[in-house]
Amino acid sequence: xxxxxxxxxxxxxxxxxxxxxxxxxxxxxxxxxxxxxxxxxxxxxxxxxxxxxxxxxxxxxxxxxxxxxxxxxxxxxxxxxxxxxxxxxxxxxxxxxxxxxxxxxxxxxxxxxx
Amino acid sequence: xxxxxxxxxxxxxxxxxxxxxxxxxxxxxxxxxxxxxxxxxxxxxxxxxxxxxxxxxxxxxxxxxxxxxxxxxxxxxxxxxxxxxxxxxxxxxxxxxxxxxxxxxxx
Numbered sequence: 001x002x003x004x005x006x007x008x009x010x011x012x013x014x015x016x017x018x019x020x021x022x023x024x025x026x027x028x029x030x031x032x033x034x035x036x037x038x039x040x041x042x043x044x045x046x047x048x049x050x051x052x053x054x055x056x057x058x059x060x061x062x063x064x065x066x067x068x069x070x071x072x073x074x075x076x077x078x079x080x081x082x083x084x085x086x087x088x089x090x091x092x093x094x095x096x097x098x099x100x101x102x103x104x105x106x107x108x109x110x111x112x113x114x
Numbered sequence: 115x116x117x118x119x120x121x122x123x124x125x126x127x128x129x130x131x132x133x134x135x136x137x138x139x140x141x142x143x144x145x146x147x148x149x150x151x152x153x154x155x156x157x158x159x160x161x162x163x164x165x166x167x168x169x170x171x172x173x174x175x176x177x178x179x180x181x182x183x184x185x186x187x188x189x190x191x192x193x194x195x196x197x198x199x200x201x202x203x204x205x206x207x208x209x210x211x212x213x214x215x216x217x218x219x220x221x
Binding site for chain 1 (some may be wrong): 146157159200206207208209210211212213
């Protein structure tokens with residue numbers, strides 16, 4: 001079965017550069033969530049989208065923006081990267097319209113800012 | 115926003131011992147989900163509870179939703195090394211995790 005696909009899996013950027021992380025949800029899933037997990041920390045919710053509209057906002061820095069496109073894939077854009085942005089970024093998808101709202105997580109994108 | 119709190123933050127047990135983590139909310143939850151994240155892995159869905167007082171079992175794991183739908187627990191009987199990881203609870207629609215309970219096991 002198709003899972004949540006995140007790309008790239010690894011990314012190395014320099015300070016002040018920009019980065020774009022992509023998330024392809026499971027087919028027919030209309031909700032996408034983004035998380036940031038620093039070393040030794042728990043996943044911090046950043047933002048979520050339902051039917052291409054932002055549904056919830058967490059601790060997402062102003063330097064970051066995200067959107068969900070017409071094909072339901074989502075992109076997390078990160079600008080003016082800082083060393084502290086180095087983390088594992090997870091994307092998850094679900095379909096709240098159904099009874100079972102289980103969320104499926106991707107393998108994550110490991111971003112290293114140097 | 116509504117967020118659940120988990121205790122304990124860390125738990126270290128001997129293999130074969132039982133383990134319990136608790137999830138508490140100050141407000142009534144419409145449902146609760148539990149996830150497990152193994153070291154180096156991504157969170158994986160375990161179960162969803164919806165009904166007041168609901169109890170569900172998955173082999174050695176027992177999940178319970180409180181009568182008032184403000185708390186939940188996950189109990190593991192006779193832990194095994196494969197149970198190592200961090201356990202998170204969350205309300206389904208928000209999917210905002212608390213700090214989680216990190217379980218380590220001494221073989």
